[in-house]
Amino acid sequence: xxxxxxxxxxxxxxxxxxxxxxxxxxxxxxxxxxxxxxxxxxxxxxxxxxxxxxxxxxxxxxxxxxxxxxxxxxxxxxxxxxxxxxxxxxxxxxxxxxxxxxxxxxxxxxxxxxxxxxxxxxxxxxxxxxxxxxxxxxxxxxxxxxxxxxxxxxxxxxxxx
Amino acid sequence: xxxxxxxxxxxxxxxxxxxxxxxxxxxxxxxxxxxxxxxxxxxxxxxxxxxxxxxxxxxxxxxxxxxxxxxxxxxxxxxxxxxxxxxxxxxxxxxxxxxxxxxxxxxxxxxxxxxxxxxxxxxxxxxxxxxxxxxxxx
Numbered sequence: 001x002x003x004x005x006x007x008x009x010x011x012x013x014x015x016x017x018x019x020x021x022x023x024x025x026x027x028x029x030x031x032x033x034x035x036x037x038x039x040x041x042x043x044x045x046x047x048x049x050x051x052x053x054x055x056x057x058x059x060x061x062x063x064x065x066x067x068x069x070x071x072x073x074x075x076x077x078x079x080x081x082x083x084x085x086x087x088x089x090x091x092x093x094x095x096x097x098x099x100x101x102x103x104x105x106x107x108x109x110x111x112x113x114x115x116x117x118x119x120x121x122x123x124x125x126x127x128x129x130x131x132x133x134x135x136x137x138x139x140x141x142x143x144x145x146x147x148x149x150x151x152x153x154x155x156x157x158x159x160x161x
Numbered sequence: 162x163x164x165x166x167x168x169x170x171x172x173x174x175x176x177x178x179x180x181x182x183x184x185x186x187x188x189x190x191x192x193x194x195x196x197x198x199x200x201x202x203x204x205x206x207x208x209x210x211x212x213x214x215x216x217x218x219x220x221x222x223x224x225x226x227x228x229x230x231x232x233x234x235x236x237x238x239x240x241x242x243x244x245x246x247x248x249x250x251x252x253x254x255x256x257x258x259x260x261x262x263x264x265x266x267x268x269x270x271x272x273x274x275x276x277x278x279x280x281x282x283x284x285x286x287x288x289x290x291x292x293x294x295x296x297x298x299x
Contacts, residue, residue: 053249056244057245068210100201108208134216135212136212
């Protein structure tokens, strides 16, 4: 693979970069060496995918949800829950840039979003906690008593052999 | 840069499987962080999304005109977690950006804020923009 530098400032260099960028966008990753984290991006359809992508998992007593929101601050994120619907909203402020900054590569995108997530179990809404650490939003959602799966002990019948 | 391998990895154990890709960089599988690069007068500014990485687990190197970013990301779920919804993979981030020999390598500085790595690369004296004073001929 040819090594590219940032400073190919001729008009042809600029055109070449632009064509490369389009190829990277529309060609499957395997042919470009590009690595993409979300499935539809390689056909230029990241907008089809709900944003932000989330991972949801559970243990016996708690449902967990996390989302990657790099660059966002606590006061830009709004989490509401009503019944089985969880709504994640984000309204990021534009990033502060030094004066005279000229973009050479732009891949990052911090869009405003609103995503509704259906919760599969009954949640004790008063006990939900949300934390934001190193760009990861984590919701810890304790299940209600009735939603917890109960383990039933199997006892031998008295007198049975 | 050579020997870069891409694979489609099936994630999820129980949850609907979704495809994702990651790449092998120097023998390790890792994700490619999104970056912005800006030219700001006397320096270059690189912003890289590395959510989930702790500041002390990030390695930034500038060598031979190439900026290398490695951010280690600890797993946040117990091993063998059965995801109900699994929309992205979690793992280390790696990226190389060819900058060229216009940087003063001793003055590269990096800080982490809200999951974004911010690297400033001051240009070497020879690469800085210079204003040439126009003298009035008397």
